[in-house]
Each structure stands twice: as structure tokens, then as C-alpha cells.
Amino acid sequence: xxxxxxxxxxxxxxxxxxxxxxxxxxxxxxHINIESMTVSKSEIDHVHRFTFVVIVPETLAQKVVKQLEKxxxxxxxxYHTEEEIIYQETAMFKLSTEFxxxxxxxxxxxxxxxxxxxxxxxxxxxxxxxxxxxxxxxxDKLKPYGLMQFVRSGRIAITRPKMAxxxxxxxxx
Amino acid sequence: METQIETKSKHIKTKEIKISGSExxxxxLLEEGVELLYGYPGGAIMPIxxxxxxxxxxxxxxxxxxxxxxxHAAQGYARVTGRVGVAMATSGPGATxxxxxxxxxxxxxxxxxxxxxxxGSHLLGSDAFQETDIIGISTPVTKWNYQITxxxxxxxxxxxxxxxxxxxxxxxVLIDITKDAQFDTLDxxxxxxxxxxxxxxxxxxxxxxIEAAANLINIAKKPMIVFGQGxxxxxxxxxxxxxxxKTNIPSACTLLxxxxxxxxxxxxxxxxxxxxxxxxxxxxxxxxxLIAIGMxxxxxxxxxxxxxxxxxxxxxxxxxxSEIDKNVQTEVAVLxxxxxxxxxxxxxxxxxxxxxxxxxxxxxxxxxxxxxxKNDLFPVKEGLTMGEVMKEINTVSKGDAVIVSDVGQHQMxxxxxxxxxxxxxxxxxxxxxxxxxxLPAAIGAKMGAPQRDVIAVIGDGGYQMTIQExxxxxxxxxxxxxxxxxxxxxxxxxxxxxxxxxxxxxSTEMTNPDFITIAKGYHIAAERVTKREELAVAIQKMLxxxxxxxxxxxxxxxxxxxxxxxxxxxxSEVRLS
Numbered sequence: 001x002x003x004x005x006x007x008x009x010x011x012x013x014x015x016x017x018x019x020x021x022x023x024x025x026x027x028x029x030x031h032i033n034i035e036s037m038t039v040s041k042s043e044i045d046h047v048h049r050f051t052f053v054v055i056v057p058e059t060l061a062q063k064v065v066k067q068l069e070k071x072x073x074x075x076x077x078x079y080h081t082e083e084e085i086i087y088q089e090t091a092m093f094k095l096s097t098e099f100x101x102x103x104x105x106x107x108x109x110x111x112x113x114x115x116x117x118x119x120x121x122x123x124x125x126x127x128x129x130x131x132x133x134x135x136x137x138x139x140d141k142l143k144p145y146g147l148m149q150f151v152r153s154g155r156i157a158i159t160r161p162k163m164a165x166x167x168x169x170x171x172x173x
Numbered sequence: 174m175e176t177q178i179e180t181k182s183k184h185i186k187t188k189e190i191k192i193s194g195s196e197x198x199x200x201x202l203l204e205e206g207v208e209l210l211y212g213y214p215g216g217a218i219m220p221i222x223x224x225x226x227x228x229x230x231x232x233x234x235x236x237x238x239x240x241x242x243x244x245h246a247a248q249g250y251a252r253v254t255g256r257v258g259v260a261m262a263t264s265g266p267g268a269t270x271x272x273x274x275x276x277x278x279x280x281x282x283x284x285x286x287x288x289x290x291x292x293g294s295h296l297l298g299s300d301a302f303q304e305t306d307i308i309g310i311s312t313p314v315t316k317w318n319y320q321i322t323x324x325x326x327x328x329x330x331x332x333x334x335x336x337x338x339x340x341x342x343x344x345x346v347l348i349d350i351t352k353d354a355q356f357d358t359l360d361x362x363x364x365x366x367x368x369x370x371x372x373x374x375x376x377x378x379x380x381x382x383i384e385a386a387a388n389l390i391n392i393a394k395k396p397m398i399v400f401g402q403g404x405x406x407x408x409x410x411x412x413x414x415x416x417x418x419k420t421n422i423p424s425a426c427t428l429l430x431x432x433x434x435x436x437x438x439x440x441x442x443x444x445x446x447x448x449x450x451x452x453x454x455x456x457x458x459x460x461x462x463l464i465a466i467g468m469x470x471x472x473x474x475x476x477x478x479x480x481x482x483x484x485x486x487x488x489x490x491x492x493x494x495s496e497i498d499k500n501v502q503t504e505v506a507v508l509x510x511x512x513x514x515x516x517x518x519x520x521x522x523x524x525x526x527x528x529x530x531x532x533x534x535x536x537x538x539x540x541x542x543x544x545x546x547k548n549d550l551f552p553v554k555e556g557l558t559m560g561e562v563m564k565e566i567n568t569v570s571k572g573d574a575v576i577v578s579d580v581g582q583h584q585m586x587x588x589x590x591x592x593x594x595x596x597x598x599x600x601x602x603x604x605x606x607x608x609x610x611x612l613p614a615a616i617g618a619k620m621g622a623p624q625r626d627v628i629a630v631i632g633d634g635g636y637q638m639t640i641q642e643x644x645x646x647x648x649x650x651x652x653x654x655x656x657x658x659x660x661x662x663x664x665x666x667x668x669x670x671x672x673x674x675x676x677x678x679x680s681t682e683m684t685n686p687d688f689i690t691i692a693k694g695y696h697i698a699a700e701r702v703t704k705r706e707e708l709a710v711a712i713q714k715m716l717x718x719x720x721x722x723x724x725x726x727x728x729x730x731x732x733x734x735x736x737x738x739x740x741x742x743x744x745s746e747v748r749l750s
Contacts, residue, residue, distance in 0.1 A: 029313060072369065
């Protein structure tokens with residue numbers, strides 16, 4: 001059996017209603033769990049970019065990418081190993097204002113390069129960006145203070161190798 | 174409706190024609206050369222049906238008895254003509270009833286455009302009467318789908334729909350149109366779609382791959398070709414025949430590749446797959462180069478992948494990059510339109526005779542003939558066999574008929590024994606295995622090829638899944654020939670129960686109605702054959718008739734289809750009994 005690995009799949013698409021359904025259906029039909037997903041605009045006007053994280057054997061990642069590319073409104077799809085990308089996630093923590101001056105928290109924030117983005121009478125919000133593991137560590141540290149809310153984004157990633165989307169679109173246009 | 178608009182800047186009067194969205198749909202269909210469509214009206218599509226009424230001298234609508242029938246009829250029409258089939262239905266149940274046909278067209282790469290009505294856009298998402306999210310439902314089984322909520326989108330979207338359905342690897346497209354978009358007006362301008370920036374229907378040909386493939390084929394001692402429907406969809410029958418006649422490579426077809434090469438061609442070595450022929454299945458595991466052309470290594474073709482052609486270098490010709498290495502690892506992938514890639518490779522190939530290698534196919538054929546084929550075609554037992562029915566059909570049709578088969582044992586007998594002289598003559602539900610496909614598909618096929626005999630070969634189970642389409646035969650007078658091979662069983666499932674479930678015949682025995690009475694109720698001439706001596710005459714009589722005809726042949730109840738590759742077994746473990 002081929003070993004499972006973590007892959008980041010980038011999918012450049014047209015911006016149209018229902019495309020998320022069509023793209024995620026490719027993962028669904030192969031019974032692949034999506035670890036994280038982010039949708040945003042891309043470096044090209046009117047072109048959207050989906051970033052998926054999946055844990056699958058590499059041959060499966062290859063097949064999925066081909067089946068994604070087969071969809072009419074998908075411009076290109078790529079898969080990348082962890083080594084081929086620079087990636088980040090963002091998280092926000094909501095805590096009670098009573099802990100605002102807690103020294104331990106202050107130290108942790110410095111260590112993790114986390115910021116306080118809002119302070120109100122009742123709560124304050126910490127924001128941080130980093131690897132999933134960094135955020136998990138901060139989560140574990142802050143959890144004992146009673147997290148009022150926690151949210152984390154999906155992975156966003158920039159690849160080291162070039163993804164020649166602009167050229168491709170220019171060729172077609 | 175016509176309005177005159179004065180442009181202020183130049184003071185020139187130009188005529189802009191405002192028409193309704195519904196009329197625009199009809200005009201789009203006419204622009205795309207559609208002459209015939211299949212469907213069923215209902216609330217949310219009534220504005221379009223109203224326009225169909227007005228345009229009935231230009232566009233012929235066939236009313237089926239169920240939307241599934243409309244989808245299969247459109248498929249039958251598409252498969253026999255190579256053109257885009259069109260089916261239409263209302264929202265909600267009308268749309269969901271199309272889904273089986275759409276899924277069938279998707280897995281068998283059939284060009285089809287389905288148009289569904291949808292509730293008014295202000296009601297979307299409110300669980301309105303006959304509202305269903307058909308875009309969500311059909312996404313996994315369509316090549317493309319789109320919901321039109323604004324009449325002005327109609328020309329561009331329908332042009333795109335037809336372009337996507339027919340180009341590259343064909344497939345079904347569903348366009349859902351809200352009722353308000355059907356009523357609203359637009360300025361109608363039609364421009365055919367020729368390109369979409371995110372869609373590359375045909376990959377560029379890589380000459381390096383062509384050369385690599387040619388080199389492998391030229392040094393091969395035991396090459397074997399497996400060809401699929403890609404030859405037919407790519408209209409590459411001539412190019413393919415030229416290739417095999419130059420190289421003398423034994424060529425086997427897949428179920429959907431049938432009729433791409435005349436069955437009597439000396440290099441046609443039969444069909445591969447679960448109930449395919451003995452020689453090509455066995456020798457798949459002995460060839461040194463396996464050349465797959467326009468086929469997708471379905472599991473019913475390959476059996477166990479871990480022991481499929483492991484000794485061979487595989488060359489795969491296909492238009493769809495996602496098929497390469499999907500199931501079988503290839504040595505050389507030749508991407509592109511097969512009509513072009515075969516032309517490119519032909520001059521690079523050396524002539525060959527492969528005499529000894531072809532003899533091996535002949536030897537195995539003789540074994541299959543003695544232990545299976547002889548008993549199927551010339552039985553000595555009392556009960557009629559499905560094989561001899563096909564033999565008698567061949568005698569009268571001489572291989573010129575279109576054979577539309579349903580799904581099950583009779584399908585395998587039809588595929589194994591029907592003779593085909595020309596392409597686009599074998600219409601069956603391959604990938605999806607949709608029982609109930611044949612009767613409506615035969616109606617569509619007959620309308621697509623009115624000059625040809627169209628014979629639907631159906632089992633007693635599948636027949637009853639879409640038997641209501643006899644009403645369509647009655648109303649349209651489509652002269653289809655319907656042969657029901659009645660063994661009073663869901664035969665294929667029963668065969669598996671016999672072989673793998675110790676004969677526990679769970680829910681496979683059928684208590685059937687009197688099919689003759691039913692046919693007569695629809696005013697269709699009908700005859701039942703129970704004895705061998707009646708068979709030939711009955712088939713002659715059926716094919717001599719100018720009208721629709723129903724023939725029931727009561728066959729042996731517990732016959733099995735052989736050869737057979739049991740599930741999970743290797744192609745070389747193909748069983749003869």
C-alpha cells in the first residue's frame with residue numbers, strides 16, 4: 001500500500017455559482033476527507049483560487065488533480081508536497097478581559113507573534129498567523145483560560161514552483 | 174414582439190427584435206441544427222412548450238411517457254447519429270426523472286443537452302411547489318450544468334451547452350431555466366460557441382509520444398489492440414482500420430467499441446471483459462504490448478488490476494488526460510483526437526503479419542466455440558437459447574441492423590453474437606448498466622436512423638422498467654422492433670446467485686404479465702415464440718413488417734452466460750463453464 005502524505009491542492013477556476021459543489025464532488029466521489037479549504041481571489045483578475053489540504057497517497061493526488069482539471073470551469077489544478085510550498089493559517093481567540101494583564105498570556109503572545117486586535121470591557125481578541133502546529137500550541141496554552149470563541153482559517157499557500165496560469169489564459173484568449 | 178429603437182447619436186433607426194426567453198430557447202435549438210427533441214411538459218416549463226407549439230413545423234417534439242424515457246431516447250438518437258441529443262422536462266420530479274439518463278450519458282460519453290424548467294427566481298430556495306435543486310443533484314453526473322435566471326443569458330449559455338456536450342470527450346449538459354427567465358424578453362443574437370478559456374477539449378498532440386508508441390509497436394512480437402467507443406466518437410473508423418490492416422495486430426473491442434470495426438473483419442478477435450471472448454481475455458495476459466485506443470479500462474474489462482497485463486507495455490490513446498494511469502499504468506500515453514493521432518502514427522508503423530500470434534487467437538477461439546458458442550448458437554436441448562435468437566436475427570438483418578440492448582444476460586448474448594457491418598450500430602448502456610434503457614433508446618435510435626432496422630433486444634426485467642414507452646411507440650408510430658427474451662428471471666443476478674450464492678434465488682424470479690396482451694393494448698403487432706421451429710419465421714416476419722413489432726421469445730429459464738471472469742479474478746482466469 002502506498003503511504004498517505006499531506007498534499008496541498010491549488011485549483012484555479014472561473015468565478016461561478018456552484019463551482020465549489022462541483023470541485024468538492026471530485027473529493028467526495030473518491031471518499032477523500034478535506035482537511036482544510038480556502039477560497040479566495042487569485043493574482044489574476046476574475047480567477048478564483050481554491051486551496052485544499054488532503055492526506056492521500058501521491059498517485060491518488062495525481063488522479064484527483066486530473067479529474068479536477070477536467071471540469072469545464074477549472075482552469076488548472078496542481079498538487080504540492082509540504083516542501084514545495086510556503087503556507088500559513090490564521091486563527092482568532094476570544095478571551096475574557098479579566099485575563100488581559102495576565103503575564104503568562106502576555107509572554108505567550110510575544111513568543112508566538114500574536115496580536116491583540118480588539119479590547120472591550122468584557123472581552124479581547126487575539127489574532128495569530130502561523131503553521132497549524134503553532135496555532136495548536138497557542139490553543140493549548142489559552143484553553144485553560146476559558147476560550148469564549150476560537151476560529152481558524154483553512155491553509156493558504158504560495159508555491160515555490162511557478163504555476164503558469166497567466167500564460168495559459170493568455171494563450172487561450 | 175418588435176420594437177424600434179432610435180439611437181440618438183447617429184439618428185439612424187435600427188431594428189432590435191425583442192423575443193421571450195422561451196422563444197429564444199427554441200431559436201437556439203434551431204441555430205444548433207436540432208430537429209428533434211424528447212420530453213414531457215409540466216408547470217415550470219410551460220412557456221417553452223407554448224413556443225414549441227408555435228414552432229412545431231420546424232422542431233419536432235416527441236412526447237415520451239416518462240422523463241427517463243426522454244433522456245434515454247435522446248441518448249439513442251445521439252448514439253446512432255453522432256449528434257447532440259436533446260431532452261426537456263419540467264422542474265422537480267420532471268428534472269429528477271432525467272437523472273438516470275444523464276448519469277448514463279456521462280459514464281458512456283454521450284453528447285446530450287437537457288433543458289429543465291425551474292420555479293421563478295424569486296422562489297428559489299423556498300421549497301416552492303415542484304422545486305428541486307437540480308443543479309446540485311446533477312453536478313456529479315454532468316459534464317457541465319448551469320442555472321439561467323435572466324433571459325438575456327439564454328443565447329450564450331445554450332451555445333456553450335451544445336459546444337461542451339459535443340466537443341472533446343462528449344457528455345451531458347443540463348441547463349435549468351427559471352420560469353421568469355422564460356417569460357422575460359431579450360434582444361436575441363446568436364453566436365455559436367467555439368472556445369471557452371478554462372476548457373481544453375482536445376489535448377495537443379505530442380509527436381515524441383507518437384514516436385515512442387510507434388517504436389514499441391514496431392518491436393512488439395505479440396501486440397494486441399483493445400479499442401473502445403473513442404473510435405466511434407472520434408469518427409476514426411477508417412483511420413483505425415488502416416492501422417490494423419497495415420500492422421495486422423489482433424484487435425478486440427470493449428462493449429461500447431462494438432461496431433467500430435465490422436465484426437467479420439479478420440483482425441477482429443472479439444470482445445474483452447467479464448463476458449467477452451476467451452481469446453482476447455486470456456491473451457491480454459500474454460501480449461507484450463497492449464495498445465488501448467479510446468477506451469478507459471473499466472473494471473468489467475480488466476478484472477483484477479493486480480494481475481491485468483502486468484507483462485505488457487501499455488500504450489494508451491485517449492482524448493481525456495484524466496483516463497491516463499487512472500486504472501492501468503501506461504508506458505506511453507498518446508493524448509489527442511484519435512482521428513489525428515492515428516493518422517500521425519500510421520506512417521511510422523512497419524507492416525507486419527503476426528501470423529503465429531494471430532494463430533493463438535484462432536486456437537483459443539476454437540476452444541470457446543466447442544465449449545460455449547456451439548451450444549449457444551446450435552443448441553440440442555429443448556429450450557430456446559438467447560444465442561440462437563441473435564443468430565436468427567443476424568441471418569435476416571445480415572449485420573445491417575442497429576441493435577439496442579438493455580442490461581443483463583440478453584445484453585451479453587446480443588453483444589457476443591450480433592453481427593455489425595457498420596459503425597454506430599450497437600447501442601447499449603455500458604458504464605451505468607441501466608435496466609430500462611433499451612426501449613426508449615431504440616425509439617430515439619429509430620428516429621435518428623429511420624432508414625435502418627432498429628431492433629431492441631431486452632430482458633423481461635428491464636422491459637418492465639420502461640414498458641410505458643410503448644405509448645411513445647404507439648403515438649409516434651416509430652417502427653421499432655422489440656424482442657423480449659423472456660426467461661422469467663432477472664437472469665444475470667440469478668446466474669450470480671447460482672454461482673456465488675449457492676442458488677439462493679433472492680427476489681430474482683419474475684411473475685410476468687401477458688406481454689402480448691400488453692403490446693396489443695398499445696396496438697402493436699405481437700407474437701410469442703416458444704418453439705425452435707417457429708423462431709426463424711417469426712424473426713423474418715418481424716423484420717419484414719413496416720410497423721412497430723413486438724416479439725416475445727420464451728427462452729430457457731436457467732441458462733448462464735459464459736465465458737465469465739468472476740469478480741476479483743484475473744482476465745486469464747476466464748471460465749468457460
